[in-house]
Amino acid sequence: MASDGLARQNLVIGVSTALTAVSVIIVCLRTYTRAIILHNLGNDDFAMIAAVTFTVGYLATLFVLRDNKMGFHGREASLPQAVTSLRVAYAIEIIYYLCVNITKVSIVLFYLRFAVKKPFERLCQGTICLLAAFCSVCIIVILAQCRPLYKMWDLTGMVPGTCINTTIFIYTTSAMNIVLDVWILILPLKVLLSIQRPGREKTALLAIFALGGFSCIASIARLYSVRVFTASKDPFYxxxxxxxxxxxxxxxxxxxxxxxxxxxxFSKSQRARTQNTRTHGYQYHGSERSGTKKSMGTIVRSEEFTLEEIASREGSRERIVRTSQPGGV
Known part of the structure; x- marks a missing residue:
């Protein structure tokens, strides 16, 4: 029995550590690319840094759970270990919703980098508001699930009070996460399809954005583990x-x-274009975008997209013109 518990602990710790390490590396590379290579660090990058920071926090809580018999049967844990596990699980609930929703917000802020038409910009802003409201509601429900709060980790039954049944809440928020994933995945399709690029480049661009489908798949796969956990008579195990x-x-x-x-x-041509932009300059006439630190008269040639092409296709009021003066980002 002990070996089974250790094996389960090693599984969750090993997988979580490996995944989080890759995430930290990717976000560091992202930050380096935007800040050092492109000089275009934006709000989407700051949101992603926050998301990966909370993810590291989630990983830390798993190590605490490991030291308190996570993966073992409840009867094998002492009362102090069980109480500690419940307290940590409470923190994990909050961290999970922060990680998931901040990541989604980062994606939509990234969309705002190439939102050159008002309807798309408003859709993105509305989506961010929806994500903020959804995350806030989730955290409020978690904070109020027991009255008094410490009844949540009362295993003696001696603390007076009540706790809500969180099963419906967990299923509802899991389903909502999937719906939001799908919505965020399809949100930029019209803009992406309008980009004037050779077929191979456009296909590659769409394929990059289609990676978001893997996030949807992961959310759906998690639903099964939600069912197992909510129906369990031994939640520690x-x-x-x-x-x-x-x-x-x-x-x-x-x-x-x-x-x-x-x-x-990884693109030499992209780095060369960025260097050329910094050497010769572009001037932007339009409004500031929420996804990046751009202001009137600054360069807006995005590292991901050529805004001239999107603007001409979308009929935007913004214009990008060549300047004779050297400019910085």
Whole structure:
């Protein structure tokens, strides 16, 4: 029995550590690309840094759970270990929703980098508001699930109070996460399809954005672990699958959101275009975008897209013109 518990612990810790390590590397490369190569660090990058920071926090809580018999049967844990596990599980609930929703916000902020038409920009802004509201509601429900709060980790039954049944809440939020994943995946399709690029380049661009589908798949796969956990008579033992799949979902989302931002890191031609932009300059006439630190008269040639092409296709009011003066980002 002990060997089974250790094996389950090693599974969740091993998988979570590996996934999180890759996420940290990818986000560091993303930050380096945007800040050093492109000089175009934006709000989407800051949001992703926050998301990966919370993910590292999630990983830290799993190590605490490991030291308190996670993966073992409940009867094998002492009362202090069980209480500690429940307290940590409470923190994990909050961290999970922060990780998932901040990652989604980062993706939509990235979309705002090439939102040159008002309807698409408003859709993105509305989606960000929806994500913020959804995350806030989730955290409020978690904070209020027991009255008093410490009844949540009362295993003696001596603390007076009540706790809500969170099963419906978990299923509802899991389903909502999937719906939001699908919505965010299809949100930029019209803009992407309108880009004037050779067929091979457009296909590659769409394929990069289609990576978001893997995040949807991970969210759907997590649903099974939710069913196992909510139906379990031994949640200490069955906490391994849901934590494993939660970490898969979070980290895959970070990867899918960050890979498109790494293009300039591996593309010599892209780095050359960026250097040329800094040498000769572009002037932007339009409004500031939420996804990046751009202001009136600054360069807006995105590392991911050529905004002239999108603007001409979409009939935008913005114009990008060549200047004779050298400019910086």
């Amino acid at each position: 069955d906490s391994v699958p849901i934590n494993t799949w939660s970490m898969v979902e979070i980290n895959v989302g970070i990867w899918c959101a960050s890979i498109p931002a790494l293009k300039a890191l």
